Amino acid sequence: MPETTGLRSGLTDYGDVGFSEFLRKAFIKGAGYTDEALDRPVVGIINTSSGFNPCHGNVDQLIDAVSRGVMLNGALPIAFPTISIHESFSQPTSMFLRNLMSMDTEEMIRAQPMDAVVLIGGCDKTVPAQLMGAASAGIPAIQLVTGPMLSGGHRGAVVGACTDCRSFWGKYRAEEIDKEEIEEVNSRLVGSVGTCTVMGTASTMACVAEAMGAALPGSATAPAVTADRMRIAEQTGKRAVELASEGLTLDKVVTAEGITNAFRVVHAIGGSTNAVVHLAAIAGRLGYSLDLEAIDDIGRETPVLVDLKPSGQGYMEDFHRAGGLPAVMRQIRHLLKTDALTVTGRSLGEELDDAHDSYDEQIVRSLDNPVSTTGGIAVLRGNLAPAGALLKASAASGELIEHTGRVVVFENSKDMAERIDSDDLDVNADDIIVLKNIGPVGAPGMPEAGYIPIPLKLARAGVKDMVRISDGRMSGTAFGTIVLHVSPESAVGGPLGAVRTGDNIRLSLSERSIELLVSDEEISARLSDNVPHMVPGAERGYRKLYVDEVTQAEEGLDFRFLQGLDKRGAAPLSS
Ligand code: FES
Numbered sequence: 378m379p380e381t382t383g384l385r386s387g388l389t390d391y392g393d394v395g396f397s398e399f400l401r402k403a404f405i406k407g408a409g410y411t412d413e414a415l416d417r418p419v420v421g422i423i424n425t426s427s428g429f430n431p432c433h434g435n436v437d438q439l440i441d442a443v444s445r446g447v448m449l450n451g452a453l454p455i456a457f458p459t460i461s462i463h464e465s466f467s468q469p470t471s472m473f474l475r476n477l478m479s480m481d482t483e484e485m486i487r488a489q490p491m492d493a494v495v496l497i498g499g500c501d502k503t504v505p506a507q508l509m510g511a512a513s514a515g516i517p518a519i520q521l522v523t524g525p526m527l528s529g530g531h532r533g534a535v536v537g538a539c540t541d542c543r544s545f546w547g548k549y550r551a552e553e554i555d556k557e558e559i560e561e562v563n564s565r566l567v568g569s570v571g572t573c574t575v576m577g578t579a580s581t582m583a584c585v586a587e588a589m590g591a592a593l594p595g596s597a598t599a600p601a602v603t604a605d606r607m608r609i610a611e612q613t614g615k616r617a618v619e620l621a622s623e624g625l626t627l628d629k630v631v632t633a634e635g636i637t638n639a640f641r642v643v644h645a646i647g648g649s650t651n652a653v654v655h656l657a658a659i660a661g662r663l664g665y666s667l668d669l670e671a672i673d674d675i676g677r678e679t680p681v682l683v684d685l686k687p688s689g690q691g692y693m694e695d696f697h698r699a700g701g702l703p704a705v706m707r708q709i710r711h712l713l714k715t716d717a718l719t720v721t722g723r724s725l726g727e728e729l730d731d732a733h734d735s736y737d738e739q740i741v742r743s744l745d746n747p748v749s750t751t752g753g754i755a756v757l758r759g760n761l762a763p764a765g766a767l768l769k770a771s772a773a774s775g776e777l778i779e780h781t782g783r784v785v786v787f788e789n790s791k792d793m794a795e796r797i798d799s800d801d802l803d804v805n806a807d808d809i810i811v812l813k814n815i816g817p818v819g820a821p822g823m824p825e826a827g828y829i830p831i832p833l834k835l836a837r838a839g840v841k842d843m844v845r846i847s848d849g850r851m852s853g854t855a856f857g858t859i860v861l862h863v864s865p866e867s868a869v870g871g872p873l874g875a876v877r878t879g880d881n882i883r884l885s886l887s888e889r890s891i892e893l894l895v896s897d898e899e900i901s902a903r904l905s906d907n908v909p910h911m912v913p914g915a916e917r918g919y920r921k922l923y924v925d926e927v928t929q930a931e932e933g934l935d936f937r938f939l940q941g942l943d944k945r946g947a948a949p950l951s952s
Contacts, residue, residue, distance in 0.1 A: 384490050402415060420443075420618060424440060430500060433497075436523060439523065442614070446610070459485055469824060472824065476923070479505075482496070482510025483511070493517040493621035496520045497522075509659055517624060517627075519593070523606075524601035525571050525601060525692075526571035526572060528694060529567060531562045536562065545559060572601070576685040576687065577853035579853075581652045590635045591630060595703050596613070599701075633665060640671075645682050645709050649769075652853075659933070662939065662941050671947070674952065679752040680742075681747055683742070688772050703732030704734055710726075757886075759890045761891045761893045762863045763871075772855070773842075773859070777843070784810075793812055810829050812827070816849060817929055821920070823848075824850065827847040829845040842858055846873075847873075849861065926938060
């Protein structure tokens with residue numbers, strides 16, 4: 378074995394290479410290893426287990442299964458920890474920590490001796506953070522998602538996190554269910570460890586990893602607690618050993634073609650708007666800049682074929698039984714870049730040749746019976762969003778996608794929390810709600826507060842949806858006519874900061890436009906009068922680094938200094 382592989386690679390710098398190797402082996406032999414084991418290629422396995430992260434509650438079993446696959450193929454598995462981030466256990470918001478996790482992932486891969494790495498993760502920010510970090514670290518890498526949780530049951534109905542968490546909470550706010558029932562359903566929504574069981578951000582990013590070629594074909598959907606998931610883990614370990622000998626790094630696997638396929642799949646599965654931000658960041662690490670118009674073009678020609686919540690009815694375990702992502706990709710094969718390489722070393726087309734069509738045409742639809750004829754995510758432009766905004770069209774109300782309304786403004790999340798449930802709030806069902814200062818810098822961390830609740834007095838009156846606009850994000854499990862990712866954000870001087878209660882806004886999905894019906898001169902005057910936004914606690918530490926370096930939504934909120942230096946063009950590719 379060449380001296381630059383396995384335990385002999387990346388030696389600590391003591392000024393004496395022989396001593397560095399001698400010392401490293403001496404320490405690890407303290408854990409009981411033999412020379413024979415230490416002579417093998419090393420496959421690192423990232424351990425993101427945490428008591429605060431039930432979405433990763435099966436990581437210990439996955440490490441065992443990956444290790445089995447690695448050892449059966451002659452290499453040495455070594456697991457190591459990185460940061461673990463769960464959506465509901467991250468303050469102020471998990472997105473604030475994604476880049477920190479990507480830096481941890483990149484630097485610990487680079488610092489420690491390994492010939493390939495298995496990235497085990499699943500909760501929303503983990504897969505993008507790991508792919509960003511591994512793309513920058515530059516060694517062979519393969520993604521293994523933890524897999525979705527099982528759905529639960531409540532009074533005879535199937536329920537699952539977290540679309541049903543939101544719908545039950547909405548019913549409770551509207552006084553359609555009582556305190557006893559909301560407490561009862563709280564124990565029923567999450568059926569096991571694993572990631573959210575709807576087509577939220579975690580499920581979307583699992584599909585993205587598979588579609589771009591960074592994870593094994595068919596690996597995105599197997600539930601966390603199933604034998605399928607463990608077999609996928611063993612196969613991932615086997616493939617990691619082969620990747621180590623082939624030197625197949627992520628930048629060789631994931632090209633503009635793979636990124637294009639990933640965006641195509643996001644539309645076809647009715648995926649989360651968060652995928653656009655994360656794909657922008659991953660693409661940026663690989664040297665690609667985001668082409669928002671191409672994303673919209675892809676959406677216009679790609680049908681939504683997967684009938685899962687929040688856009689449809691099913692859950693991830695239904696999707697897996699229906700054949701998973703390969704069954705979807707076979708349906709849209711004519712729209713995919715089938716020459717794109719995958720982590721198997723074979724092309725996507727070769728992998729799809731070996732896959733099956735849908736086993737359940739209610740869940741994975743055929744082209745002549747789609748959930749929707751066009752894609753789930755639309756890109757909007759206009760004087761309110763010169764650098765773009767998103768609307769999850771597949772989760773919007775048909776009667777609101779062409780709408781002009783009077784605006785009710787909340788200046789920030791605190792202002793909204795204080796006033797939105799007041800009986801004195803001057804708001805009507807056909808008004809448009811605007812929430813400012815929840816963008817990348819504003820909150821900070823662009824929290825998923827874009828799912829602005831329906832004002833209580835309207836919710837009680839039966840109003841289910843309104844046009845809501847912000848510079849924040851929305852959970853992939855949420856739904857409604859909600860315009861997100863307005864860029865540039867209000868906290869850095871974007872036009873959203875000029876909106877005032879009583880103005881009118883026009884939303885047109887057909888024209889892909891979002892317009893504040895106020896003159897350009899008046900917008901400029903209002904913006905120059907605004908008090909500069911200050912982020913509390915940003916004088917030092919990671920919060921200062923974040924506020925100083927974070928980019929806007931169209932650049933994926935990556936830090937400027939982490940973006941790839943080799944510029945490879947725009948992605949996704951227009952068809
Ligand atoms: Fe982890 Fe939903 S909270 S995937």
